[in-house]
Amino acid sequence: MKKIAINKLALSVAISLVGISSQAFAADFNIPFINGAGLGNLYAGWAAEGADASTAFTNPAALVLIPTQQFEFGGVGVLGHTEFTGTTTPPFPPSPPQTGTAGSELRGLIPSTYYALPLLDNRIVLGFGETIPFGLGNNYGTTSLVRYAATKSQISDIDIGPSVGVKITDKLSAGVGLDIQRLSFSINNQLGFPPFVPDSLSQNNLSDWGTGWHGGLLYQFTPATRVGVDYNSQTVFHLTGTSQLSGPIIPGNGIVNSNLNANVTLPALAQVSIYHDINQQWNVMATVFYSNWSSFKQVTLNNIQVPGGTAISNTVPFNYHNTFDYAGGINYKPTCNWTLRAGAEYLASATGSQYRIIADPVGAGTILSVGAHYQQNKNIGYDLGYAHAFFIDTAYNNTSGFGSVIGKSSQQNNVIGAQLTWSIT
Numbered sequence: 001m002k003k004i005a006i007n008k009l010a011l012s013v014a015i016s017l018v019g020i021s022s023q024a025f026a027a028d029f030n031i032p033f034i035n036g037a038g039l040g041n042l043y044a045g046w047a048a049e050g051a052d053a054s055t056a057f058t059n060p061a062a063l064v065l066i067p068t069q070q071f072e073f074g075g076v077g078v079l080g081h082t083e084f085t086g087t088t089t090p091p092f093p094p095s096p097p098q099t100g101t102a103g104s105e106l107r108g109l110i111p112s113t114y115y116a117l118p119l120l121d122n123r124i125v126l127g128f129g130e131t132i133p134f135g136l137g138n139n140y141g142t143t144s145l146v147r148y149a150a151t152k153s154q155i156s157d158i159d160i161g162p163s164v165g166v167k168i169t170d171k172l173s174a175g176v177g178l179d180i181q182r183l184s185f186s187i188n189n190q191l192g193f194p195p196f197v198p199d200s201l202s203q204n205n206l207s208d209w210g211t212g213w214h215g216g217l218l219y220q221f222t223p224a225t226r227v228g229v230d231y232n233s234q235t236v237f238h239l240t241g242t243s244q245l246s247g248p249i250i251p252g253n254g255i256v257n258s259n260l261n262a263n264v265t266l267p268a269l270a271q272v273s274i275y276h277d278i279n280q281q282w283n284v285m286a287t288v289f290y291s292n293w294s295s296f297k298q299v300t301l302n303n304i305q306v307p308g309g310t311a312i313s314n315t316v317p318f319n320y321h322n323t324f325d326y327a328g329g330i331n332y333k334p335t336c337n338w339t340l341r342a343g344a345e346y347l348a349s350a351t352g353s354q355y356r357i358i359a360d361p362v363g364a365g366t367i368l369s370v371g372a373h374y375q376q377n378k379n380i381g382y383d384l385g386y387a388h389a390f391f392i393d394t395a396y397n398n399t400s401g402f403g404s405v406i407g408k409s410s411q412q413n414n415v416i417g418a419q420l421t422w423s424i425t
Contacts, residue, residue, distance in 0.1 A: 030269065030291060032325075032345075034058060034131045035112045036074030036419030039385030040341030040371015041329025045285035047216055047228030048273035052421050053114035056127030056163045058271070059216035059230040060175025063116055063125035063165030072114040074383070074419035080106035082138065084358065086396060086407010088146055095193065097404075102144040102358075106413070108137050127163040127177070132156060133232075134183075134266060140358070142201060147190040149358040149405055151201070155185040157266065163214075176215040183208055183237045183264065191245070191307070200247030200307065206239035206260060224277040232269040234295060239264060243305035250307065257305040264299060268292040281333045289325040293350040296320050319355045323348040341371035341385070349394070356396050358405055365391035371417070383419040 032043055035054040043058070045051065050062030053072045082104045089097040115128040134157035142151050163177030184207035192199035216230035239262045246254030273287040300315040329343035349363040356363070371385030391411040398405045 030267075031110060031133055031135045032289070033076040033078070033110050033415060033417065034133070035072065035114070036076060036385060036417035037371070037373060037383035037421070039076060039387055039415060039417035040343065040369055040373075040383065041285065041331060042327045042343035042345040042367055042369045042387065044273070044287050044327040044329030044343050044345070045275050046273045046287040046289070046327075047230040047271045048218065048226050048275040048287075049285055050218070050228075053116035053127060054112065054129065054131075055165075056114050056116060056129040056177060057131055057159070057214070059218060059228045059273075060127055060163035060165045060177045060214070061173045061216045061218040061230075062228055063127050063163065063175055064118075064122055064167045064173045064218070066116040066118060066125055067122060068118065069424040070114075070116045071422045071424075072112070072419065073422075074112045074417065076110040076112075076415060076417040078106060078108040078110065078413065078415050080389075080411060080413035082106070082409050082411050084140075084146060084396075084407060084409045086405065088149065088406075089404045090148055090193070098145055100145045102140050102146045104138040104140045106137055108135065110135070123167045125165045127165065128161070129163065129177070130158070130160045133159050133269075136185075142190055142199070146358045146405065147199070148192070150187075150189050152186065152188040156183070158182045171220045173218045174216070175218075176213065179212040179214060179232070179235065181210045181212065181235055181237075181266075183210060183235075183239065183266070185239075191247075198248045200245050200250055202305070203244045203246075204241070204260060204301070204304065206241035206262060208237040208239040210235040210237040210266075212266075226275050228271075228273045228275075230271045230273075234268040234292070235266045237264045237266070243303060243311070245305050245307065255305055255307075255309060257303050257311050259303040259311070260301065260305075261303065262299055262301045265295060267295050283331050284329070285331075286328045287326070289327070291323045291325075291350070293320040294322050319352075320350045323350045337375050339373040339375075341369070341373070343367075343369045343387075345369075347389075354397055356394060357398060358396070358409075363392055363394035365389050365411075367415075369415075378425055379423050381421040381423075383417070383421070385415075385417040387415040387417075389413040389415070 047059035050065035053070045055062040084102045087099045113130045117126045136155040139152045161178040165175035167173045187204045190199045212233040212235035214232040218228045220226045243257040243260040270290040275285045277283045302313045303311040327345035332340045345367045369387035375381045
């Protein structure tokens with residue numbers, strides 16, 4: 001009877017704590033860093049600039065602005081730190097609240113590759129791209145203050161696919177692209193009821209392929225001014241994977257359940273951009289970014305492994321709202337070989353303190369950037385960019401039957417980008 005009671009207690013604790021950890025799906029994990037060059041002005045010319053082959057993703061209609069066959073290879077590194085200060089309370093008394101701090105380091109690399117091939121005097125241009133439009137990563141450790149809410153969480157959405165841009169008239173062009181996406185994520189946290197039940201590590205890993213599309217229009221009002229609009233469809237994933245438990249109360253090397261599954265829909269996105277050449281040396285640009293996060297209502301994880309060899313299903317509700325982000329940028333060309341860039345962007349938060357979770361602490365903030373392009377010759381160009389994010393401290397007031405997280409987080413993020421562009425003339 002004693003063994004059965006302990007198993008039931010551990011099962012109840014596990015159900016509650018796994019419910020929190022599954023909230024690693026966050027409202028604002030879309031990544032705007034789609035190449036190395038655009039980092040310099042924070043992609044403020046997203047749908048209208050058409051500066052290189054990366055427009056195959058940002059607006060395929062602008063592919064008609066690429067005059068020659070072009071390859072582009074880039075990467076963006078993200079370095080960040082999050083510090084939580086506050087109180088966490090396990091879901092069942094008499095476990096006392098714990099007050100203190102917990103830190104998470106972020107180290108990520110976002111690679112990108114693009115290609116453009118003009119045909120029929122640039123009236124049709126084929127494109128291809130690879131980037132990561134959605135991602136998240138943090139690691140609070142298995143002994144931290146927030147270990148029952150989240151330890152290590154990682155989300156990655158790799159997007160590859162062809163695209164085409166077509167010049168309809170001398171002023172109007174249109175484009176469309178296919179998005180073949182691989183979504184994978186890991187959600188880890190500790191389960192326990194100290195001092196009665198020692199901590200066990202819960203590791204949940206899922207992945208799946210999904211398909212979507214993106215398309216846009218570009219209109220050249222004057223030789224110096226153009227406007228672009230782009231739309232990215234939502235993508236549906238039927239994720240499968242494994243749920244594993246390991247720890248001192250788990251026999252052998254752990255319990256593995258290979259039937260973990262969940263259905264996830266990533267939101268639709270839209271962008272409107274304007275680009276203007278002031279003169280041969282100066283140009284300016286701006287973009288409004290829209291994310292349809294209200295379509296992301298809930299996630300149900302099926303067959304989560306818990307102590308006692310039992311698997312459960314758990315539905316996690318979300319309360320995200322649609323967001324608008326705004327970016328502005330400027331380029332200055334002091335010589336025919338050099339272009340200097342600068343940009344600023346405001347990022348909105350899709351959730352408030354009542355629903356914000358430890359796995360994704362980022363709230364509203366402002367990003368500032370600088371960058372430079374050097375054109376070695378007519379075929380080879382190099383780009384470097386740097387950005388720093390100034391995030392507002394985010395508040396947590398998340399209390400439910402799963403326990404509570406009350407406090408605030410501060411974030412420090414730096415982003416470094418590099419790119420090689422090779423044009424074949």
